Amino acid sequence: MPIIEVKSLSKVFGKNVKESLQLLDDGKKKDEILKQTGDTVGVNRVSFEVEQGEVFVIMGLSGSGKSTLIRLVNRLIEPTEGSVMIDGENLASMNKEDLRRVRREKLSMVFQNFGLFPFRTILENAEYGLEVQGIDKKERAEKAKNALDLVGLGDYINQYPNQLSGGMQQRVGLARALANDPEVLLMDEAFSALDPLIRKDMQDELLELQQKMKKTILFITHDLDEALRIGDRIALMKDGSIVQIGTPEDILVNPANDYVERFVEDVDRSKVLTAENIMRRPETINIDKHGPRVALERMGEEGLSSIYVTDSKRMLKGYVTAEDASRARKNEIRDLNEILKTDVPTVERDKPMQEIFELIHDSPVPIAVVDDGKLVGIIIRGSILAALAGESEVQVNV
Amino acid sequence: MFDFLPQLPLADWVDDFTAWITSTFSFIFNPIRNQFGDFMSWTADQLSSIPAVIIILLVAVLAFFITGKRFGLAIFSIVGLILVYNQGLWDELMYTFTLVLISSLLSVIIGVPVGILMSKSKVVEAIMLPILDFMQTMPAFVYLIPAVAFFSIGMVPGVFASLIFATPPTVRFTNLGIRQVSTELVEAAEAFGSTGFQRLFKVELPMAKGTIMAGINQTVMLALSMVVIASMIGAPGLGRPVLSALQRAQAGPGFVAGLSIVILAIIIDRITQNLNKSKS
Structure with missing residues (x-):
């Protein structure tokens, strides 16, 4: 409820x-x-x-x-x-x-201009909510003191509000609100x-x-x-x-x-958007079914220089580059495992975009977004730029 | 110009009204006059019976501490009060002081609650404001007439007249002080679940204290200024020598008595003002 x-x-x-x-x-x-x-x-x-x-x-x-x-x-x-x-x-x-x-x-309330009582000490201010309930002096002083400790003002209990800075005053406001739990x-x-x-x-x-x-x-x-x-x-x-x-x-x-x-x-969108907000649907090939030939074909169709490889359960295995794939075809290698590269840059879905900048800068291939090892998307430089520009094609994949 | 209008018998009406009040409420007025009058004379007598030197010293010590341990007001009090004593006006001073003290106290006892009511209710405020204006602008002498009718002559009608004349500032400033308490503090009091009384006594009155004290200071000063006027209806005190000097055109004695009032006024004013400062 x-x-x-x-x-x-x-x-x-x-x-x-x-x-x-x-x-x-x-x-x-x-x-x-x-x-x-x-x-x-x-x-x-x-x-x-x-x-x-x-x-x-x-x-x-x-x-x-x-x-x-x-x-x-x-x-x-x-x-x-x-x-x-x-x-x-x-x-x-x-x-x-x-x-x-x-x-x-x-209910307790914290106010914009703190709403502290200037004629009461910090402790007495923090006690106010308890005082009006008629709680006895010792108990309310203890509770108020705890609340003040919580906001880091335990040493100021006998000061008056005007002796404190704005930030400290608002801590008192917060302590007063927390004191009656x-x-x-x-x-x-x-x-x-x-x-x-x-x-x-x-x-x-x-x-x-x-x-x-x-x-x-x-x-x-x-x-x-x-x-x-x-x-x-x-x-x-x-x-x-x-x-x-x-x-x-x-x-x-x-x-x-x-x-x-x-x-x-x-x-500043980079602080708020996460990997899953900016990722794109990945082009993949299946390591259990496909070989270098299919990989090359796919890359040709999509105009890619590398492609991610997953298994039938969409678990991320690694990637192959176009170069390796064409060499493999020449040498008649059928197994993708032989040319598979596993130094994949990966991030979790909820990684803030801000922290992806550096990764993508150093990476030759798109960044893989994974969820429990499953490949759920990729991030290329273009999608980051698009997100920063606030383009509408950025979608939340929920 | 307005000859077609017959003259309203306004004065007669007020006369009748005053007479009616006097006879109807004499059962209240008479005991007040007797008991209260006796009490005041007794207070003044007690004050007069204390040796002047003790009172002067007490005032000086009070002045010293209340002004934050400075000598100015203390020295002024000693010199001023000795001068009053020297001029043979000490007993008059004690009577005046009693009159001011008691009428101020009554003004505060009545004025503060009325001010609180005004601040809490727009209706009460709307009713009280014109009454306060009336009380303050009507020449103070006018109050003396019904005062005499109700309470005969002496100190009691003096206090009555002074009460009407001197209470308004306390009422106004109390009202103002409470209304000026910042909304946020009132909201804070409410948000934490204060009752009306808790809000009033824990937040509003402490916040308004400075303003209320300023009003009380005004009230005390007005009460003092009423002293001279009250002597016209037989109230004892420093007003009497002023009045008699006026009647006989004696500049000297008039000045001496007037100066004594000024000395008392300055001492009371500074002490009540500092009462406010030292606590806030």
Whole structure:
């Protein structure tokens, strides 16, 4: 069962909510509704599910409704319509007391500008979530201290937030969120106020923490690189609606529409695409059935200078070059094994493209992409260039 | 120009209203006048009975520590208070101080909760704002008239008038201070499951403290300025010599009493201001 389940969630800011919802049903756009009713559509019929332990990133430019959406998830903003199920309970319709209980036990939030209380020490800040639950002083200090140790701030417990750098302050924000051991972490542009280098560090650290803790994280950002870096899945938002949900590869390789495509245009694809995204269908010959003659013929047909050799189970055996094959034909050699070369450059399907550059540079033959020893594709220089250029023929082979 | 309109008997209505309140609520006003009046006189008497030198030293020590161990205000307090004593106005000073202290305390006790209510409710804010404007712009003398009707003469009507005149800044600044707390901090309080009271006491009030203290400082200053005016309805204190000097056109005694008020004002102002700084 997904831990967060959002169903056709909407938020309309304004006075003519009913009318605006009706207009949304009629398929009217955000600015048309603004003109007609004076209402602003914050979030428009959004649905998604987040699985336990997943890092789900909601990405969009400012004004896309992502900050509103995350606040609908813990009901800092009242939803106009729709439901938010957290661990099987509908947050949108529960009473205030239940809402407080869910916020205390299941949801924590990390804020863009840290949201730390300046008059409280670091420890007292980290304790806040436990303090409002009425947990006794000793226990909450211990838990908060553990959380601070986790983010590497155990030595700063008696400082005040303004004595710490931005990155450290956000660690406190993170520790405060982790202290009451929530199931879901809501992170609202959590790293956007940090400078780029610190931001990278924090992203790495979050991923590292996530390895240990396996929380469910709902992360909001306007930074696509950040989304691609930390997201297991990404939802792209525009004008209050989700335009596309998918893995980072999905979004890059199969953009759902022009908007997503424009968005992903500037991404450094080499960081995200993997071997299987850029590989091509291989031309092969079967070592059990074919000899040098067939090999030569195939290479002639396809205009290749070498060809990969597999067995009947498509296990990769090696490759033969055109030169060797023609020599073998002259010398009447029938067995491919005699001319088979086995110094094959191979990569696994999920090898990032960035790491393939060097391999392909040094290799005289295309790189073989293997899955458990089976040949599943090849990568030639041309396909790498095509992928970097973002050509549409690059396909995800799933 | 508007001769066709008969003159509204507004003044008569207010007269009737005041008389009605006086007679209807006399069961409240009378005990307040007696008990509270006795309490205030008692406080002032107690203060007067403490030897002046002890009070002066206490004030100086307080001033020294509250300004961050600097001598300026402490020295000023010693010199200023000795001057007041020297001019034979010590008892008056104690009465004035009592009046300011008690009316300020009441203003804060009433003003802060009202300010909190205003900050939490748009309706309360919409109702209170014009009332506050009214309270602050109506000439302070006007409050003296019903004050006398309700509480007769003396310290109690002085406190009453001062309360009306001096409470608004505390209310306004409390409201403002809480409304100014950044959305993110309020959201943080909410997101971690605070109750309304937890949010108020653990986040909003601590954050608004500086602003609220600025309002309280204003309130204390206004209460002090009310002292001279309250002497017109028989409140004892430094206002009395000012008033009598005015009536007899004696520049000298008037100046001396006025100067004493200034000295008290400076000491109170600096101490309340630093109270705010040293803690935030």
